[in-house]
Amino acid sequence: MRAGNIRQFASLSKFQNVKEFNAHKRYFIEHHAGLFTKSEFLAFEILSQYSVVVPGVANAKIDTLVEKSAEKAGGISRASFIRMLRKAKKTGILVVHKTYRASGGFAHNVFVFQRFDLACVTKVIQRTESEVACESKDERLEMGKETINLYKNQKDKDLKIRKEIASSDNSPCQPSLEDLDETFTPDSVPRDFVHTVKPFYNMAIEIYTFWEKAKLAYNQFCFDRPLEYMVSVVIDAFKTTVFHYKNRKIKATFMQYFYGTLKGMFSVEKRREHMARVPRYNWLDEPEMS
The missing domain is CATH 1.10.10.10 (Winged helix-like DNA-binding domain superfamily/Winged helix DNA-binding domain)
Known part of the structure; x- marks a missing residue:
């Protein structure tokens, strides 16, 4: 088309x-x-x-x-x-x-x-109710026996179908990756980050993708600390992105803005880390001149 x-x-x-x-x-x-x-x-x-x-x-x-x-x-x-x-x-x-x-x-x-x-749905329901109302006692007893047998046969049939579905890799009943909620998020993603993201993106693949973006931004810097010790920075970047998104200040996609915001925050953290390593001159410890 x-x-x-x-x-x-x-x-x-x-x-x-x-x-x-x-x-x-x-x-x-x-x-x-x-x-x-x-x-x-x-x-x-x-x-x-x-x-x-x-x-x-x-x-x-x-x-x-x-x-x-x-x-x-x-x-x-x-x-x-x-x-x-x-x-x-x-x-x-x-x-x-x-x-x-x-x-x-x-x-x-x-x-x-x-x-x-x-x-059509109403007609089917009405017709079914009408047929049941005019049944005799003997007919109901006979139908009860047939219903029990039919129920048993149908139950066996349903069990067989479920087994066939379970054994099929292409079954439409099997959930796809996009159907998995936040409880399926891998353990490699910090729980604090999952809890922060899930009110806005509640699928496991979405949360996992955000964390992968965080890892990508982290790898742009040579931090002394592992990423797991900087989860609060990642969370702050996500919250900042949500705020600006709700305030309609984002012209790019949400993911792009999150990535750029996080890189900016990581840059600040890197400067702080560098300053902490640089020895500072303390004039109070300078020896007195005689």
Whole structure:
């Protein structure tokens, strides 16, 4: 699919207007109340807000949506958006198309919301309740026996399927690296640093990447102290970056600003370390002249 203006993708819309789109979105959220975490739900809402020019269709890069989330929701991580998209696609409410530039290469995504047919769900429930209500006592007893056998067979079948899934390396049920939360962060990353970062970036791979950046900045200097004794400096650099990010003072990416801030703080620490090694002349100890 070729990249282009949002109007170019109007034919993909499943809704007559924004009001109809919002109604189907509301039905979906009510029916899948526990599907999203708080951050994932905010990501879902942000994507919905960018899907009103053409009802139910948005064309944007994930990184763009992440940047916009800072203005609307105080900031949501890229991993949260990816998890939300994975869940939304799995339920069928969202279809994602990739687009390509005329010169070649990947451009933006096209997110297409699907209709949520609540009527079909209601009819199925009503039909099931109606059939159960008119059953006789003998039919219920007979059905009870069949249900027990069916439950046993289904339980055995489910167990077999789970074993097959567990033995498959390509199983979609196995969590990817991006799905691991902060509890999976390697022990090489100091716990104090993990606790500082996780309110803003709660995925293990994100926290680990920040610490690797800290190690990269540390290696630019020849400190006498190991990095583990300078964790407070790294934490101060991260907090400073968060402050300026919330204050909308960062023009580069968050990671770039963190790296530059940390190098500046390490430079100050290096000068202090150097001054501590330089012997100072004490005129009070100078011998008296006779």
